[in-house]
Amino acid sequence: MILKTLTIKDFLSHENTTISFKENEKILLDGKSGSGKSSITEAILWGLFGKGRTENRSLIRRGEKSAAVSIKFADGHAETLITRTVSDTGKNVLSITQNTGSKGQFIAIQRTGLKDLQEWIEQVFLRASYELFTNSVAYPQENENSFVKTTASRRKDLLLEIVGAENFDKLYDQTRNILNTNKLESSNAVTKIEVLETIIKDAKGIEKEHDIYKKQNETISVEIEKQKLKEKDLDKQVNNISNLLGQISDKKSLKIAKVLSAEEINNQLKTDQETVKNHESIDIKTATTNVEEATNLQGKTTKIEKEIRENAIAQEKINAHLANKPAVNDYTEEIVSTKKRLVPLVKDSGSCPAGDDCPFVAPIKGQIEFLKDQIAQKTERMKSEKIALELWEQDYVLLVPVKDTKDLYTQLEGLKDKIIVLLESEKIVTAYNLFEETLIEIKKRELELDLKKKRLMAEIVLVENQIQKLEKESVKSDINQINIDLAKIRLSLHDLQDQKDKAISDLALAVQAKETILKSTAEIKDLRKIKLKLKTDGESLELLKEALSPRGVKAVIVDYLVPQLEERINDILGQMSDFRIRLDTQKATVDEESLKEGLFITVINDRKEELPFASYSGGEKVKITIAISEALASLMNQIGFRLMDENIVSLDSESTEGFVTVLTALQEKFPQLIVVSHLQEVKDMFEKQIMISKVNGVSKII
Ligand SMILES: Nc1ncnc2c1ncn2[C@@H]1O[C@H](COP(=O)(O)OP(=O)(O)O)[C@@H](O)[C@H]1O
Numbered sequence: 247m248i249l250k251t252l253t254i255k256d257f258l259s260h261e262n263t264t265i266s267f268k269e270n271e272k273i274l275l276d277g278k279s280g281s282g283k284s285s286i287t288e289a290i291l292w293g294l295f296g297k298g299r300t301e302n303r304s305l306i307r308r309g310e311k312s313a314a315v316s317i318k319f320a321d322g323h324a325e326t327l328i329t330r331t332v333s334d335t336g337k338n339v340l341s342i343t344q345n346t347g348s349k350g351q352f353i354a355i356q357r358t359g360l361k362d363l364q365e366w367i368e369q370v371f372l373r374a375s376y377e378l379f380t381n382s383v384a385y386p387q388e389n390e391n392s393f394v395k396t397t398a399s400r401r402k403d404l405l406l407e408i409v410g411a412e413n414f415d416k417l418y419d420q421t422r423n424i425l426n427t428n429k430l431e432s433s434n435a436v437t438k439i440e441v442l443e444t445i446i447k448d449a450k451g452i453e454k455e456h457d458i459y460k461k462q463n464e465t466i467s468v469e470i471e472k473q474k475l476k477e478k479d480l481d482k483q484v485n486n487i488s489n490l491l492g493q494i495s496d497k498k499s500l501k502i503a504k505v506l507s508a509e510e511i512n513n514q515l516k517t518d519q520e521t522v523k524n525h526e527s528i529d530i531k532t533a534t535t536n537v538e539e540a541t542n543l544q545g546k547t548t549k550i551e552k553e554i555r556e557n558a559i560a561q562e563k564i565n566a567h568l569a570n571k572p573a574v575n576d577y578t579e580e581i582v583s584t585k586k587r588l589v590p591l592v593k594d595s596g597s598c599p600a601g602d603d604c605p606f607v608a609p610i611k612g613q614i615e616f617l618k619d620q621i622a623q624k625t626e627r628m629k630s631e632k633i634a635l636e637l638w639e640q641d642y643v644l645l646v647p648v649k650d651t652k653d654l655y656t657q658l659e660g661l662k663d664k665i666i667v668l669l670e671s672e673k674i675v676t677a678y679n680l681f682e683e684t685l686i687e688i689k690k691r692e693l694e695l696d697l698k699k700k701r702l703m704a705e706i707v708l709v710e711n712q713i714q715k716l717e718k719e720s721v722k723s724d725i726n727q728i729n730i731d732l733a734k735i736r737l738s739l740h741d742l743q744d745q746k747d748k749a750i751s752d753l754a755l756a757v758q759a760k761e762t763i764l765k766s767t768a769e770i771k772d773l774r775k776i777k778l779k780l781k782t783d784g785e786s787l788e789l790l791k792e793a794l795s796p797r798g799v800k801a802v803i804v805d806y807l808v809p810q811l812e813e814r815i816n817d818i819l820g821q822m823s824d825f826r827i828r829l830d831t832q833k834a835t836v837d838e839e840s841l842k843e844g845l846f847i848t849v850i851n852d853r854k855e856e857l858p859f860a861s862y863s864g865g866e867k868v869k870i871t872i873a874i875s876e877a878l879a880s881l882m883n884q885i886g887f888r889l890m891d892e893n894i895v896s897l898d899s900e901s902t903e904g905f906v907t908v909l910t911a912l913q914e915k916f917p918q919l920i921v922v923s924h925l926q927e928v929k930d931m932f933e934k935q936i937m938i939s940k941v942n943g944v945s946k947i948i
């Protein structure tokens with residue numbers, strides 16, 4: 247995998263810098279001190295690991311709100327874009343996209359958070375931790391985790407990381423756990439097999455009886471059938487008897503009903519006879535005479551009543567005549583006094599000398615005339631009233647005189663009482679006459695009833711005979727005995743059914759036992775297979791555990807890698823100096839009582855003297871460091887670029903020549919090489935040179 251582009255925004259002294267890389271391109275970054283060269287290599291490290299020279303927020307270019315670094319990598323056609331940003335609020339964002347879309351579009355790698363994405367970069371993409379990366383691929387100007395300064399045990403781990411064996415301890419623990427589970431499962435399988443074998447043994451004991459249970463079952467079934475037949479027969483007998491008894495009871499009821507009917511007929515006949523007898527005892531002759539007499543007496547009463555009525559009419563007439571008697575008034579005195587009043591008047595009328603023409607005589611004459619008229623009228627009225635009275639009196643004499651009717655009334659009452667008594671007999675006569683029709687009916691009914699009675703009597707005899715016959719038949723069978731027998735059979739049937747149930751359940755158990763044997767045998771077979779598999783797995787796991795143990799593959803790797811690494815380091819070192827190093831994986835403790843494990847570096851000078859690393863000069867240390875980082879980087883095939891930041895500043899000119907030789911060799915090994923240097927010898931090696939300079943505090947590519 248190689249670099250394609252690097253874009254830096256407001257990171258350290260850079261404002262907006264982009265560098266494009268090509269395959270097999272060796273680039274030299276040049277510029278004055280503080281111009282921003284290291285910022286470029288650091289941008290790549292920060293982009294990949296999020297680690298910089300200070301804490302993240304201080305990496306933002308002064309006065310800006312956020313910094314961002316984007317690096318595009320290429321591996322054949324596959325491209326990966328990693329972008330990391332930090333804001334002044336401290337928010338860190340990491341995004342990773344790859345051109346895995348169907349049309350080559352970039353799709354994000356899905357991970358739950360920043361930590362997981364970081365893990366993806368280190369474990370999947372680079373296959374290198376920050377510590378390994380900075381000790382091999384990209385050696386920074388100042389390296390706090392320098393391989394030579396770290397512990398022997400860390401060095402050994404870094405070596406193992408190169409071959410991906412850094413997780414062996416973890417895998418070893420996991421394998422041990424799996425192995426423990428395997429052993430547990432194995433022992434479980436053994437226990438299960440033992441349990442199943444016991445189950446099979448027990449089941450065989452039951453299954454052995456299968457045929458016996460089957461036979462028992464059959465025998466009982468036959469016996470049950472026999473008993474059931476008997477039960478059926480007895481049931482039939484009981485039914486017959488109850489049928490007979492039912493018939494008898496029916497017939498008896500019928501007989502009673504018929505006897506009752508006969509009795510009813512007798513009663514009716516008796517009543518009829520009594521009715522006839524009562525009729526015959528009636529004295530119809532006397533009753534008839536009484537009725538005739540009553541009729542006679544009624545004639546008499548009619549006559550008396552007529553006489554009374556006529557007398558009453560006469561009385562009424564007399565009363566009416568009396569009421570119309572005319573009144574006779576006496577006007578004699580009135581006439582006399584009127585005559586007296588006339589005398590003076592007549593006298594006065596003749597005394598006037600003017601005679602009839604006298605004006606005083608005319609009214610007197612009128613008065614005289616009036617009084618004379620009065621007298622004449624009253625005289626006439628007295629005469630006519632007298633005549634009317636005479637006529638009334640003549641009529642009165644002609645009216646019939648009224649008799650005394652008291653006697654007549656007394657006679658009438660006596661007669662009426664007698665008639666009431668006599669007329670009692672009229673009812674008797676009427677009833678007697680009416681009974682004639684009833685008598686005919688009674689006679690007719692008597693005949694019918696007699697016939698009915700005879701028939702009923704015959705039927706009663708018939709039913710009685712039937713009853714006797716049925717009773718005779720029913721007496722033949724002993725119902726109690728039959729019931730006892732039936733109960734006995736039923737009890738035995740019950741018993742047999744219980745036996746059958748038991749036989750069936752025994753049989754079912756035997757069948758089940760057979761199934762259990764089959765199932766358990768199959769299970770044992772499976773378990774044995776599992777056990778066998780667990781055994782082989784266990785053996786493999788045991789081997790794996792051995793392989794993963796500190797004495798296993800790890801030791802082999804270390805034993806294999808260490809001489810190779812030592813040879814490479816000394817190869818490179820040989821091009822720059824007379825020093826050699828020796829790598830050891832074990833070292834005696836200070837008290838020399840035990841051995842320490844790790845990767846120990848011993849430096850040997852040209853006089854074959856062994857001296858500790860710390861006692862060498864700065865330049866010598868640089869050479870050793872360069873040699874180690876080159877050797878480590880050459881072991882990491884997956885990464886095709888290399889970054890070096892002025893790590894050779896303190897080398898003398900002879901060593902610089904040697905370093906140039908080393909670089910030349912490196913140029914062939916790595917497709918991409920990015921070197922920061924201001925040494926002319928180094929610069930001369932590079933065709934492509936990028937010049938960085940700072941203008942107004944901002945780093946720029948010129
Ligand atoms: N946050 C920052 N903002 C702007 N400039 C910075 C920031 N931090 C460091 N610098 C400056 O960046 C410059 C570049 O440093 P560096 O890349 O290490 O230079 P060199 O070219 O010597 O490697 C230095 O002068 C440093 O002061």
Ligand SMILES: [Mg+2]
Pocket residue numbers: 280283284285387892
């Ligand atoms: Mg620098």
